[in-house]
Amino acid sequence: MGKYLEILKNKHFRYFVLAYTLLDLGKKLSWVALSWFVYEITGSTYSTGIIITVTTLAPILASIFVGNILDRYNRRTIMIWANSLRGLSLLFIPVMYWFDLLTVSFIAFIMFINGILSVFTSVGAFTILPSFVKKDDLEVANAVSQMSVQTGYLIGPAIGGFLTALFGAPITILINVICFLFASFLYYLISDEAFNKGRKINNSEDSTIMDNVKSFWMETKEGFKFLWSYPVLISIPFITFFFNLTYAPLEPVLSGYVSTTLNSGPEALGTLWTIFAVGSFFGAFLYVKLDKKFTYSIALGSTIFLWGAAATVLGFSPTIYISFIIMFFGGIVYAPYNIIAPTLEQKLVPNEIRGRVIGVIYFISGLSFPLGTYLGGILGDWVGIRETIIISGIATITLGITVMLLKPLRFKEISVLPTKKSEKTG
Structure with a gap:
């Protein structure tokens, strides 16, 4: 227990893991609420399957490019904006529903965007976490992160189901938006130095768009080459x-x-x-x-x-x-x-x-x-x-x-x- 208590004394790591827990909890809340919501408004398991497929595939397709973005630019700024936009994009679902404008195609579009943005958390969590702890503490830090994920699994679906039954899916999604925004606030409380320790941030104001695209592509290929x-x-x-x-x-x-x-x-x-x-x-x-x-x-x-x-x-x-x-x-x-x-x-x-x-x-x-x-x-x-x-x-x-x-x-x-x-x- 001493190892866990010691690492949780680290303020930056504590904020980071709490944000990660909130984001995972929010994902579980929205998963239950959306699957129920889509079936409720369509009566179709096929429509529910489409939403799940879109939500699953988007992160996989985006992961290659997201990793390079995290390497090139300010990781703190990226994590704040990605998760703020992730929450705000979900806000469109209940709003469009209340105005009687919601369609399954629109939900699929929102979840595709949300899926892309979610990669900044899934890839970012493993990429950035070593910046907050010593090398010898990495295994304990990953164990704490893993336990936070399981906390989401433990209480997320139950809370999501309870809130959906009590308030309806639109309100549950709205609560989920708050989880994402609060997680972004926790990232804001962590200093730039902690997020970007041991690396230089790309400042390419003088470069042309084509130069940046070419550089980005070359750096992405470097990731493949290094791995191989x-x-x-x-x-x-x-x-x-x-x-x-x-x-x-x-x-x-x-x-x-x-x-x-x-x-x-x-x-x-x-x-x-x-x-x-x-x-x-x-x-x-x-x-x-x-x-x-x-x-x-x-x-x-x-x-x-x-x-x-x-x-x-x-x-x-x-x-x-x-x-x-x-x-x-x-x-x-x-x-x-x-x-x-x-x-x-x-x-x-x-x-x-x-x-x-x-x-x-x-x-x-x-x-x-x-x-x-x-x-x-x-x-x-x-x-x-x-x-x-x-x-x-x-x-x-x-x-x-x-x-x-x-x-x-x-x-x-x-x-x-x-x-x-x-x-x-x-």
């Missing part, structure tokens, strides 16, 4: 790519698993995810307590392997109560992955190019999730729901074993990689 230059670095997004691919089939079949296989209702499905979030919260907390003397290949591979084992056992579960226990265990073993992988990336990538490199990593690793959910839907109808969950688990176990054997990740201590391949030593 080091096997240790390129292995991380591809591990996450395949982990997403093997995990994702579980998500589209889980509602059918609870309903038809375990004969339970929607409240059981919600409880299942809440228990998973509780497990993830404890998993993040406990991981930092471990006396970790194993290599990164073992750390990442064993996490993937154990989640695969939990998913496989889940496929054989006879009752919802046993499923609750399995998902709690699954949350515990799943959580460390979201601490280990970001910490490894942050320690390896130099601060001045961290945004564009992590943006590329986010792009590569995120591509497989929609593909995995699509395959899960097909497999659920083709081979059965239980079978799909078991296949997902076995594929994940296989991936975990493969990662444990990866040579590029067989190390314990790491340092920042040089920006030029020719400077590489050792």
Whole structure:
């Protein structure tokens, strides 16, 4: 507990994590409110699916460019404006509804814009966080961030559902707007020096538009080139790519698993995810307590392997109560992955190019999730729901074993990689 209390004494880090928690909570509120709202005004699950697809794809498409923007310009200013605009864009949905002008196409447009702006938080959180803490405290800082995300999972959907039932979706979205604006205010309270420590801000007033576009494109390509230059670095997004691919089939079949296989209702499905979030919260907390003397290949591979084992056992579960226990265990073993992988990336990538490199990593690793959910839907109808969950688990176990054997990740201590391949030593 001492490590957590010590790092939370850091005012800048405390504001940063609180803003991150508010943004994640707001995302969960809007997710529940919007999915209910769209179905309520259209009566169509297809329309709801369109909104979810747009919201999911926009961040993936934007991630490459957003990372470079975070590297080139004042990160504090970007985070303040991105999240202020994110909140204000959502404000259009209830306003247009009250004026009887709202359409599904307009909601899709707003959520596409919102999805692009959300990348400044998802990529920015991992890019900027190392500026607020010492290198030795990075793992604890990422654990605290991970626990804040799980806090959003724990209370966000429940609060969103309660507010939507009590006040209606438009008012719930309005409350969500306040979350985004308050998060921007918290970013405002953090100094420029803390946000931009160890880097120069691009001041290109004398450059032409074409010069800036050309420079921006060249710097974006540098992110790709740097990533591909080091096997240790390129292995991380591809591990996450395949982990997403093997995990994702579980998500589209889980509602059918609870309903038809375990004969339970929607409240059981919600409880299942809440228990998973509780497990993830404890998993993040406990991981930092471990006396970790194993290599990164073992750390990442064993996490993937154990989640695969939990998913496989889940496929054989006879009752919802046993499923609750399995998902709690699954949350515990799943959580460390979201601490280990970001910490490894942050320690390896130099601060001045961290945004564009992590943006590329986010792009590569995120591509497989929609593909995995699509395959899960097909497999659920083709081979059965239980079978799909078991296949997902076995594929994940296989991936975990493969990662444990990866040579590029067989190390314990790491340092920042040089920006030029020719400077590489050792």
